[in-house]
């Protein structure tokens with residue numbers, strides 16, 4: 190990558206108060222100030238957002254997809270973490 | 285190592301146990317109609333096919349700005365000028381969304397852009413025709429964006445996550461593009477004799493190229509089967525072309541215009557539309573670079589890139605000097 | 613694919629993406645509303661609105677040329693947004709002015725002659741390289757920001773409403789030009805040199821922006837006296853230039869009288885291009 194190439198940024202948009210920022214896509218910008226402005230121009234042309242985050246793509250740490258099984262296996266089968274597991278109390282009001 | 289083709293994808297001489305496992309997981313995800321995400325293992329051929337398709341798609345959006353940008357400064361009313369400007373600008377956005385998706389497959393945008401500027405990459409050949417009259421803005425919106433939408437809606441479900449997500453955003457934005465084009469033609473069709481002539485002429489010129497936007501007939505489209513197996517493509521070229529021609533055959537009546545295809549009719553027996561023989565020789569010639577505008581379209585891209593070099597350089601230099609000392 | 617089908621297809625993806633792509637038209641003042649709701653302005657007010665409309669129209673025409681030619685694709689989109697905003701302002705002002713003479717925005721844009729245009733010379737200056745366009749943007753957007761800020765308090769409610777909407781947009785244009793001025797001023801030796809050149813060729817047209825006319829005096833608290841903007845403008849632009857390692861150029865001021873229809877050699881070409889199609893088809897609707 191030549192030194193004049195603008196880095197890649199990931200863009201997150203909050204579409205309304207009360208909602209989380211959601212990943213919208215990415216773009217190139219020379220620096221953070223321009224990145225957030227480019228994000229505004231590119232991802233909120235139709236009132237899609239009231240707040241934006243931009244993060245340098247290279248700064249994002251991802252869980253390793255190859256370890257998917259060991260990483261996300263544990264919660265599987267622990268249905269006692271969910272209310273639906275408790276059948277005996279079904280029908281009891283306000284519980 | 286032999287070049288990977290869709291046919292021998294992922295099959296090296298002696299696949300390792302890990303490779304087999306990865307392939308099996310990939311196959312299972314495709315089978316379940318789930319999505320492949322950037323960091324997942326994927327067959328090299330899948331990556332290559334997608335990179336080529338998504339970047340070609342991006343190039344088409346970017347080159348496609350030119351014929352319409354050609355009329356922004358001459359738009360015949362301020363309202364039309366606003367609409368056209370917003371539309372052409374949307375296409376730049378679409379190009380960006382798609383380059384983003386392509387980049388997640390591992391090829392940086394610079395490199396994709398080099399491929400375009402050097403003439404190694406392809407893009408939709410329809411943009412190599414000139415936009416000669418204002419009515420072309422109507423015909424392009426109605427027929428070219430229309431064909432693009434017919435192509436793109438199924439792509440929202442493409443098996444590669446970032447591509448599908450980019451397409452969702454694009455399809456939402458495209459919905460106004462086709463309508464504004466149709467309404468340009470509608471206004472012309474209700475206008476003066478000269479306006480009606482202009483509209484019919486534009487429809488005549490863009491009809492056939494728009495049908496060819498779906499690609500060669502199925503029997504001549506060898507890669508389609510693999511793309512469909514990978515669930516990148518959901519419908520064949522001919523299926524999409526059929527749907528499209530059926531829609532515009534009806535819509536053109538609202539305009540009180542005709543499609544330049546006297547043979548066009550719906551065949552009750554086969555349940556298919558019969559349309560005229562499309563000129564695939566010309567299509568191939570344009571793809572190869574011999575359309576009326578190929579050279580100009582690419583040079584315009586190169587020129588913008590060249591003229592902008594000092595700006596990109598200055599911004600990069602500024603970032604190196606000051607980036608860490610400031611907040612947005 | 614009809615639109616319901618499209619919507620249904622898109623909806624079938626659930627709300628995972630919905631929140632990032634939720635679109636609304638917004639509810640700001642549009643030129644169409646002015647045509648319907650606007651009270652007919654008197655001659656002076658219409659002349660004033662015409663000036664603001666012409667500035668915006670010619671600037672938008674210039675800016676729109678950048679789309680598909682910007683230094684980077686992201687900048688195509690940014691300049692496109694700015695051009696669209698400015699064109700929107702033009703349409704509102706011209707629509708309002710036209711009410712006085714029973715003319716539409718298009719009558720005014722397409723069927724007036726060069727000498728009937730009242731735009732400032734600064735907006736008709738050629739785009740030049742990106743540095744020239746950014747410098748022109750810096751000069752005009754700070755000016756329009758100050759102007760619309762004050763005009764939002766105009767005693768004329770329609771002008772006030774147009775300005776209140778426009779000022780927020782122009783504020784962003786000012787920011788865009790400021791950001792770029794800093795990057796180009798402090799980036800490389802070449803970019804700084806280009807910015808110095810841009811300032812030199814554009815600065816002569818600054819004076820005209822602040823010339824008062826009898827019209828302004830007559831309009832009183834319905835208009836903004838151009839000369840009243842000068843001090844703030846100079847202070848703001850000097851600050852931006854200083855922050856960018858640039859200086860206010862020491863150049864003379866051009867005799868520019870765009871307000872009375874005396875233009876440079878550029879406007880004729882701008883209008884020839886803008887009006888050619890409309891004039892080929894008199895009476896046609898589009």
Ligand SMILES: [Fe+2]
Pocket residue numbers: 345374375378454458
């Ligand atoms: Fe598009």
Ligand SMILES: [Fe+2]
Pocket residue numbers: 375429458461
């Ligand atoms: Fe489009």
